[in-house]
Amino acid sequence: MPFFPQPPEPEALGVHRVMSPTAGMLVSPLCLGTMGFGDAWPELLGDCSKEEAFKILDYFKEHGGNFIDTANNYQNELSEIWIGEWLESRNVRDEMVIATKYSNGFRFYEKGVIQGSFTGNSTKSLHTSVKASLKKLRTDYIDILYVHWFDFTTSVEEIMQSLNQLVQSGKVLYLGISDTPAWVVTKANEYARQNGMRGFSIYQGHWSCAARDFERDIIPMCKAEGMALAPWGSLGGGYFKTDSERAAQSQPNVGRNIPVMDTSNHAKVGKVLQEIGRIKGVSMTTVALAYVMHKAPYVFPVIGCRKLEYLKANLEALNLELSQQDMEMIENAAPFDIGFPMWFNGCANPANNLLIQNTGHYDYVQDPKPIPPRKKREAKEGKANGCEVRYDYETTILRYFQNFAQVEDAKSEKHSSYYLEITDYTGYNPLTRRQEVRDLSYTMLLRYNAVDGVSLTLTLKKKIYLGTASKTAYLMALAVLLATTGVVLLAFAYIYYGELGMRPIDFPPGPPTLPIIGNIHQLPTSQPHKQFQKWAEEYGPVFSLILGTQVLIVLSSDVAIKELFDKRSAVYSDRLEMFIGQTLCSGGYRFLMLFRKLGHQLLNAHASKVYVPYQLLESKQLLYEMLHQPEMFFESFRRYSNSLWRTVQHDDPRLLQVFEGFNNFGVLAQTGAAAFADFFPVLRYVPDFMIPTKARAKALHRKEMKMYLDLWLETKRNIEAGTCKECLCVDMVKQQAIEGFTDEQAAYIAGSFLEAGSDTTAATLYGFVCALLLFPEVQKKAQEELDSVIGPSRLPKLGDEKSLPYIRACVKESLRWMPTAVLGGVPHATTRDDMYLGYRIPRGAGVVNNVYAIHMDEIRYPNPSVFDPMRFIGDTQSAAEAARNPDPKARDHFVFGSGRRICLGMHIAERSLFIAIARMMWAFEFRPEKDSEGNDILPDGDTLTEGLSVHPLRFKAQILPRDARRAQMIESEMRHE
Known part of the structure; x- marks a missing residue:
C-alpha cells in the first residue's frame, strides 16, 4: 500500500481543473449560476425559494462542485445574500470558489437613492459594490471579481488600477470580465502586463451552439490572452425544444424572458441536438452543454437552474463525448457568418491557411485541446x-x-x-x-x-x-x-x-465486420440505397464499409460532399477501378482523358446554348408522340433525351437496344461475381469459364461496341449527305477532323455521352409523371401558373423560365425526389491518404456520394418523401450555380455529382427537363389508370429499378390533352417544322 494513497476517484463534477493558464486556482468543470436564486424577478427569471436554492447548493457541493457565480444585483441582491447565508451555515467558505460582479446598479430597485455611485466601471462604483458584496457574502475576500460590462466611459487605466488595488489588499484574488468587446479586454491586459499588474484571467459571455458570435473574436482572444471561458446561455435558455413541445407551448417560457437573446436559430439547431441526443440516449440540452465544452479548452459553462432536477440533468454533459461529426452537424444546422477578416485569413491553425499552404509544406505545434469527458469504466x-x-x-x-x-x-x-x-x-x-x-x-x-x-x-x-x-x-x-x-x-x-476484413480503429465507423470478407455479407442484393440510408442514420454522415481488400467511404451529408469532393477535389477525383465496367468494358485511361476533353469542349455552359433550338424542336416531337401514343410515354421520354446526342426515330429498334444495354451493364456490374472481382482482385485472373460473368461482360461489350460503331458511321453518312439534323454528333465529327481520333473511339465516346446523359433525363421525367399521379395538387398548381403566365395560345419557351418559378421548382424537386443516381454513380477514389473529422481515409479508397440519404434527410428537406416543389420557391440558382455555392446548405440537389467529376452535361439536362415539364404541364392532364372496380391504380413511388441509373418501376397513366385547342396547336407546330 503506498504511503500516500490516492483517494477514490470522484464523480466527474468533482474532478477539478486549473482555471486558466494565467490562474492556477482549481475549479469544478461546471460553474453553478445563481441569477435565478430569489423571488424578486419572477417575470424575468421565475421564482426560486431559499429552501430550493439551498438544496441546489448542497447537491452541487456534495457531488464535487465548488465554482459558484453570482453578481451584485441579481434578484435585487438576494442571490449574494442567500449564498452568504449558505456558506456560513455550512462552514464551507474556503472550499468554494465564489465569483461575483460589479458594474450593474445594485441598488436600482431602491426609490429615492441617487444611483450614480452604484453603477458603471468607475472606482467609486467598484468601491461601493465590493464593500456591499463582501458583507452580503459574509466573507472577507472574493475569489473572482468580474467587470460585468464595459461602460465605454471609464478608462481602461482607471479600471485596471482600481481592480489591482483590491488584489493587492487581498479582497480579490482573480479578475474577470464579462460581456465586453475583445479589443477592450486585450487593451486592458496589455496595460496590466506593461505595468506589472494582474490582468483578466476569465471571460464570461453569451455562447451556445445556436448563438456562436463568441467564436469570432472572443475565443481567439481568450486563447491568446490565456483566459478561461465561462459562457452563459449554453443551454439555450429553454428555447431548445422538439417540434411537438414547441407546438404545444401556449405561452412564452416562464422565467426565461431575457430580452437580449436572439432565438432565431434555436429551432434549426434543436432538431440536430434532438437527433444526436436520441442516438446517444441523452437530452438535447445535454448535447448543447457538451458542445461548448468540446469547442475550446478552459471552458466552464455557467449553468443556471431554479430546480434541483435541472442541475442533475446538466451533470450528464460531463460524461458525454461528441465526435467531430457531431460537432459539424450541430454547426451546420444554422448559418453562421464568422465575418471579415476571419473568413479571409483568420485560420487559427496556420496549417489551414491557403496563403501559407501554397508556398510549401510545414508542421506546426497544435493548440491545446479541451479536456475530454471522463468515460464510465464498468x-x-x-x-x-x-x-x-x-x-x-x-x-x-x-x-x-x-x-x-x-x-x-x-x-x-x-x-x-x-x-x-x-x-x-x-x-x-x-x-x-x-x-x-x-x-x-x-x-x-x-x-x-x-x-x-x-x-x-x-x-x-x-x-x-x-x-x-x-x-x-x-x-x-x-x-x-x-x-x-x-x-x-x-x-x-x-x-x-x-486483419484483412477488419476496420482499422482510425477509419470512419461502420457496420461490424467479419474477417477477410469485412462487410460483404451485409451488402443488399436489391434497393441498396435504402440500406445505405439506414447505415447513414446509424453511423453518421461519414461511414465506411470494408469489402475484402477494398475500402468504401460513404458520404451522406452536404457538408462532407462540399469539403471532400469540392474543396479537396485533387485528392477525391480519381475513379474507383471497377473490373467489369472499366477494365473489361472501356477504353482505359486514354479514353477517359479524351472523353473529358471532348466533354468540356462540347458540353460547357457556353457551348451547350447552341443546342437550345434543337431541344425546343425535339420537345414538340415529344408532345406529338404523347398526343398520338400516350401509352408509350416512357419510350417517348427516352427518344426525347436521346435525340440531342444523335438523330433518332421514335420507333427505331436500336433505341431499345441502347437502353437495354445500359441497364444490362448496370445490373451486371452489381452482380456478386463482378463485385467479388473488385473486392478480391486476384479473382480477375481466374479463367473466364470459372466466372461466367466475365464472359458475359465481354460479349455484351462487343455487342455494344458494334452497335455504337454502326450508329456513328450511319450518322456520319447522313451528315455528309446533308440529311442529319443538328445534334452532338455533328460537332463530334468536326472535332474528329481536328483531334484525329478514330471512328471506334468516336463511336464509344458518343455512346458514353448518350449513356451518361440521356437515360438520366428520361428517368427523371418518368419519376415526375409518377409524382404527378401520387401528388395531384402539384399538377394543379403547375397548370395554374402556366395558364396565368403563358395562356392557351402558345407553347412555353426557355425564355419563360424566370416567369415560371413553380415549374422551375418542379424540375429541382424532380431531381431531388427521384434521383436517378441514388448512390452517386461510379464511386470516386482517393489519390493519397487524407484525414477528415479525425478519421483516416486511405489512398485508393472508393468514396460514394450517398445521394438518396442526403435527399431524404428530414433536417435538410422536411417531409422528404413528399413531392413538394414549394421547398425550392425562391431558389433562382441553376444546378451549376448551386454546386459552386460555398454554402453546402444552399445546394438544391446532388444528382449531377460534385467536384471535378461533376456532370459535364448538366446545363443541357436541366434545360431539357424544364422545357419538357413546362410543355407537358401546358398540354396534358395526367391521371391514374383505373382497375375493374374504378379504383385508381397508383404507381409505386418507393421501389426503384436496379442498376447504376434507376427509375420507378413501370406503371401506366392516362395522358389526355387539356383541351382541343392545345391538341390542335401541337399538330400545327409539328406541321411547320
Whole structure:
C-alpha cells in the first residue's frame, strides 16, 4: 500500500481543473449560476425559494462542485445574500470558489437613492459594490471579481488600477470580465502586463451552439490572452425544444424572458441536438452543454437552474463525448457568418491557411485541446465479455456469440468444439490512472471434425486499453465461430492475412465486420440505397464499409460532399477501378482523358446554348408522340433525351437496344461475381469459364461496341449527305477532323455521352409523371401558373423560365425526389491518404456520394418523401450555380455529382427537363389508370429499378390533352417544322 494513497476517484463534477493558464486556482468543470436564486424577478427569471436554492447548493457541493457565480444585483441582491447565508451555515467558505460582479446598479430597485455611485466601471462604483458584496457574502475576500460590462466611459487605466488595488489588499484574488468587446479586454491586459499588474484571467459571455458570435473574436482572444471561458446561455435558455413541445407551448417560457437573446436559430439547431441526443440516449440540452465544452479548452459553462432536477440533468454533459461529426452537424444546422477578416485569413491553425499552404509544406505545434469527458469504466476483473463499448454512431456488441456472454467469474469454459482460456483481463494502472487490459492472453484450441481431424491452437497476446478491448474480444470470438462452424481453412487464412476484413480503429465507423470478407455479407442484393440510408442514420454522415481488400467511404451529408469532393477535389477525383465496367468494358485511361476533353469542349455552359433550338424542336416531337401514343410515354421520354446526342426515330429498334444495354451493364456490374472481382482482385485472373460473368461482360461489350460503331458511321453518312439534323454528333465529327481520333473511339465516346446523359433525363421525367399521379395538387398548381403566365395560345419557351418559378421548382424537386443516381454513380477514389473529422481515409479508397440519404434527410428537406416543389420557391440558382455555392446548405440537389467529376452535361439536362415539364404541364392532364372496380391504380413511388441509373418501376397513366385547342396547336407546330 503506498504511503500516500490516492483517494477514490470522484464523480466527474468533482474532478477539478486549473482555471486558466494565467490562474492556477482549481475549479469544478461546471460553474453553478445563481441569477435565478430569489423571488424578486419572477417575470424575468421565475421564482426560486431559499429552501430550493439551498438544496441546489448542497447537491452541487456534495457531488464535487465548488465554482459558484453570482453578481451584485441579481434578484435585487438576494442571490449574494442567500449564498452568504449558505456558506456560513455550512462552514464551507474556503472550499468554494465564489465569483461575483460589479458594474450593474445594485441598488436600482431602491426609490429615492441617487444611483450614480452604484453603477458603471468607475472606482467609486467598484468601491461601493465590493464593500456591499463582501458583507452580503459574509466573507472577507472574493475569489473572482468580474467587470460585468464595459461602460465605454471609464478608462481602461482607471479600471485596471482600481481592480489591482483590491488584489493587492487581498479582497480579490482573480479578475474577470464579462460581456465586453475583445479589443477592450486585450487593451486592458496589455496595460496590466506593461505595468506589472494582474490582468483578466476569465471571460464570461453569451455562447451556445445556436448563438456562436463568441467564436469570432472572443475565443481567439481568450486563447491568446490565456483566459478561461465561462459562457452563459449554453443551454439555450429553454428555447431548445422538439417540434411537438414547441407546438404545444401556449405561452412564452416562464422565467426565461431575457430580452437580449436572439432565438432565431434555436429551432434549426434543436432538431440536430434532438437527433444526436436520441442516438446517444441523452437530452438535447445535454448535447448543447457538451458542445461548448468540446469547442475550446478552459471552458466552464455557467449553468443556471431554479430546480434541483435541472442541475442533475446538466451533470450528464460531463460524461458525454461528441465526435467531430457531431460537432459539424450541430454547426451546420444554422448559418453562421464568422465575418471579415476571419473568413479571409483568420485560420487559427496556420496549417489551414491557403496563403501559407501554397508556398510549401510545414508542421506546426497544435493548440491545446479541451479536456475530454471522463468515460464510465464498468469492466470488472475477470469479466471477459458482456461489456459494451460505445463509439460515435456505433455500438459494438458481441451479439453473434451469446455463449461467451456467460463468461464472467469463471477463468475457463469448455464447449464441444473449442477450449478457451482467459488470463489477466484487466487491472488498475496507477501511472495512467486507467483501467487497463494488461498481458491479455487468449488461448484457443480449434477442432475441425473432418475425416482427418484438423486442430489449430491460436494464442493472442496484446496490451491494450479498455477503449479498444472490444476489437480484441471480437477477434477471439470470431476465431471460435470459425471453429464451431468447421471452417478451419478460413482460420488459417485469417492468420495469414492478419486483419484483412477488419476496420482499422482510425477509419470512419461502420457496420461490424467479419474477417477477410469485412462487410460483404451485409451488402443488399436489391434497393441498396435504402440500406445505405439506414447505415447513414446509424453511423453518421461519414461511414465506411470494408469489402475484402477494398475500402468504401460513404458520404451522406452536404457538408462532407462540399469539403471532400469540392474543396479537396485533387485528392477525391480519381475513379474507383471497377473490373467489369472499366477494365473489361472501356477504353482505359486514354479514353477517359479524351472523353473529358471532348466533354468540356462540347458540353460547357457556353457551348451547350447552341443546342437550345434543337431541344425546343425535339420537345414538340415529344408532345406529338404523347398526343398520338400516350401509352408509350416512357419510350417517348427516352427518344426525347436521346435525340440531342444523335438523330433518332421514335420507333427505331436500336433505341431499345441502347437502353437495354445500359441497364444490362448496370445490373451486371452489381452482380456478386463482378463485385467479388473488385473486392478480391486476384479473382480477375481466374479463367473466364470459372466466372461466367466475365464472359458475359465481354460479349455484351462487343455487342455494344458494334452497335455504337454502326450508329456513328450511319450518322456520319447522313451528315455528309446533308440529311442529319443538328445534334452532338455533328460537332463530334468536326472535332474528329481536328483531334484525329478514330471512328471506334468516336463511336464509344458518343455512346458514353448518350449513356451518361440521356437515360438520366428520361428517368427523371418518368419519376415526375409518377409524382404527378401520387401528388395531384402539384399538377394543379403547375397548370395554374402556366395558364396565368403563358395562356392557351402558345407553347412555353426557355425564355419563360424566370416567369415560371413553380415549374422551375418542379424540375429541382424532380431531381431531388427521384434521383436517378441514388448512390452517386461510379464511386470516386482517393489519390493519397487524407484525414477528415479525425478519421483516416486511405489512398485508393472508393468514396460514394450517398445521394438518396442526403435527399431524404428530414433536417435538410422536411417531409422528404413528399413531392413538394414549394421547398425550392425562391431558389433562382441553376444546378451549376448551386454546386459552386460555398454554402453546402444552399445546394438544391446532388444528382449531377460534385467536384471535378461533376456532370459535364448538366446545363443541357436541366434545360431539357424544364422545357419538357413546362410543355407537358401546358398540354396534358395526367391521371391514374383505373382497375375493374374504378379504383385508381397508383404507381409505386418507393421501389426503384436496379442498376447504376434507376427509375420507378413501370406503371401506366392516362395522358389526355387539356383541351382541343392545345391538341390542335401541337399538330400545327409539328406541321411547320
